[in-house]
Amino acid sequence: KNEVEQSPQNLTAQEGEFITINCSYSVGISALHWLQQHPGGGIVSLFMLSSGKKKHGRLIATINIQEKHSSLHITASHPRDSAVYICAVGSSGTYKYIFGTGTRLKVLA
């Protein structure tokens, strides 16, 4: 069983739709991270969460530590949001990231 599970694996949305991507994890963590990977392969950090909720522009991330679950929401989605969104948890100790399999999002104009 993967230590970090994401759903859905693939998501196609129409421009303007509200999008939710879910992440569940089974290990103890120091923090949870949402990352974005574009087709060229580069990885960009979107959020780091250890509790509660964070908002940055149209992106909102929440985490429930008790339930070991996090969600990434995109409001008013746009084609430029098309990318792979990856949930990663920072392990205790060396704080290495353990990655989920990613959610491939495509937003259609």
Added chain:
Amino acid sequence: EPEVTQTPSHQVTQMGQEVILRCVPISNHLYFYWYRQILGQKVEFLVSFYNNEISEKSEIFDDQFSVERPDGSNFTLKIRSTKLEDSAMYFCASRKQGAVNEQFFGPGTRLTVL
């Protein structure tokens, strides 16, 4: 804004050859990481490095792999005798001292082993 850099962006090599992938972490960062992503798969942890020694490594990081910080700025990953299955994108990351600090990723090196 400071960023992690990696060279080369793409490396093509013959099976059995040695490759060295180079990374320049952000200058005040103290923890360094290598990850890899085989095409179509998730990103996997290879090794973490702190205070000039390996602090953790995965089972992928066998005797064919080594890491080094040869000077104050570079952080390298060496693969001694490449195999076809080493073909992947290799990401370097670094972070500051402190319990909960995000890692900053380099743009990656795409390694193709023929």
